[in-house]
Amino acid sequence: MYRLLKQEGRAKRGELVTVHGTVQTPVFMNVGTVAAIKGAVSTGDLEQIKTQVQLSNTYHLHVRPGDKIVKQLGGLHKFMSWDKPILTDSGGFQVFSLSTLRKIKEEGVYFNSHIDGRKIFMGPEESMQIQSNLASTIAMAFDECAPAKAERGYVENSVARTTRWLERCKTEMSRLNGLADTINKKQLLFGINQGAIYADIRIEHAKRIRELDLDGYAVGGLAVGETHEEMYHILDETVPYLPADKPTYLMGVGTPANILEGVERGIDFFDCVYPSRNGRHGHLYTNQGKINLFNAKFELDDRPIEEGCGCPACSRYSRAYIRHLLKAKEMLGMRLCVLHNLYFYNTMMEEIRDSLDRGEFSSYKKAKLEGMSRPAE
Numbered sequence: 001m002y003r004l005l006k007q008e009g010r011a012k013r014g015e016l017v018t019v020h021g022t023v024q025t026p027v028f029m030n031v032g033t034v035a036a037i038k039g040a041v042s043t044g045d046l047e048q049i050k051t052q053v054q055l056s057n058t059y060h061l062h063v064r065p066g067d068k069i070v071k072q073l074g075g076l077h078k079f080m081s082w083d084k085p086i087l088t089d090s091g092g093f094q095v096f097s098l099s100t101l102r103k104i105k106e107e108g109v110y111f112n113s114h115i116d117g118r119k120i121f122m123g124p125e126e127s128m129q130i131q132s133n134l135a136s137t138i139a140m141a142f143d144e145c146a147p148a149k150a151e152r153g154y155v156e157n158s159v160a161r162t163t164r165w166l167e168r169c170k171t172e173m174s175r176l177n178g179l180a181d182t183i184n185k186k187q188l189l190f191g192i193n194q195g196a197i198y199a200d201i202r203i204e205h206a207k208r209i210r211e212l213d214l215d216g217y218a219v220g221g222l223a224v225g226e227t228h229e230e231m232y233h234i235l236d237e238t239v240p241y242l243p244a245d246k247p248t249y250l251m252g253v254g255t256p257a258n259i260l261e262g263v264e265r266g267i268d269f270f271d272c273v274y275p276s277r278n279g280r281h282g283h284l285y286t287n288q289g290k291i292n293l294f295n296a297k298f299e300l301d302d303r304p305i306e307e308g309c310g311c312p313a314c315s316r317y318s319r320a321y322i323r324h325l326l327k328a329k330e331m332l333g334m335r336l337c338v339l340h341n342l343y344f345y346n347t348m349m350e351e352i353r354d355s356l357d358r359g360e361f362s363s364y365k366k367a368k369l370e371g372m373s374r375p376a377e
């Protein structure tokens with residue numbers, strides 16, 4: 001159940017109560033693609049860096065180790081030893097982005113595995129069954145994420161099919177939640193708004209899917225090649241047509257600035273691989289902008305990545321040491337950088353929530369953006 005605690009303009013401060021605990025929103029979900037965050041980050045680490053929700057990818061877990069195996073082992077929570085909320089995506093995005101030789105039909109998508117090339121079929125029912133086997137807290141509806149530059153006619157057909165798929169997802173989810181051997185019988189279902197960069201298609205779709213009275217609503221198909229301005233415009237147009245008393249989720253977004261802009265437009269949930277991916281390459285977020293630890297000027301820098309940061313990297317180690325680890329290709333270097341970046345994101349979300357509680361989000365946002373746009377030392 002979602003409670004809208006406070007609003008400042010369109011920005012929402014809320015909480016989502018689930019069987020795996022309560023999520024304070026706005027929140028950034030930390031992306032653990034194959035049930036682990038890349039960079040040797042353990043679930044014990046996640047507790048230290050203020051992670052509220054972990055996100056895993058259905059397609060990857062279906063291919064390896066297989067969702068039936070995860071179910072036999074008690075579901076994803078038990079498998080990875082994490083008792084807080086987990087969101088699984090539908091698998092659709094990976095089917096459309098990773099696989100070759102895919103064929104979209106009314107019943108679903110036929111494609112080849114990116115690991116061993118074997119033929120796989122996935123439709124709305126299969127996606128729900130896999131996510132039910134994984135027993136995540138929140139399941140995402142199976143949809144088609146049309147390319148940002150797709151032609152209008154294509155997008156219209158695609159969105160109509162995504163709506164029909166969503167209805168099938170809802171039916172299948174309630175059937176699965178009623179089965180005796182289902183691990184999480186309270187699994188939540190979020191629907192996904194699509195429509196590329198056509199605001200009118202997005203609005204019609206939002207109106208249509210809110211009638212289904214789902215547990216939450218995502219805006220999908222953004223951050224796939226359109227400009228930031230186009231993305232903000234779509235959010236301005238579309239989010240007002242999604243119910244304010246349900247959680248909203250902007251999929252795959254983004255930079256700290258994108259997140260601040262998303263919160264302002266009424267988004268509760270975010271996820272993105274940037275903090276972990278950038279961390280693995282020594283690119284670190286600070287309140288004074290991004291720094292690249294491979295830069296020679298950090299060779300003798302005995303300060304932490306960021307003064308005052310409480311993350312496991314900054315509370316013990318210097319920039320010079322972590323830089324040395326990265327250059328020596330020691331796994332610890334990558335791990336510390338990922339932990340710092342995720343802590344930075346999770347802390348920013350905490351600051352956003354605090355500022356909303358105080359009714360000062362707008363001034364917080366302005367100050368944060370100014371700080372981060374200064375050239376880093």
Ligand SMILES: [Zn+2]
Nearest residue numbers: 309311314340
């Ligand atoms: Zn830090």
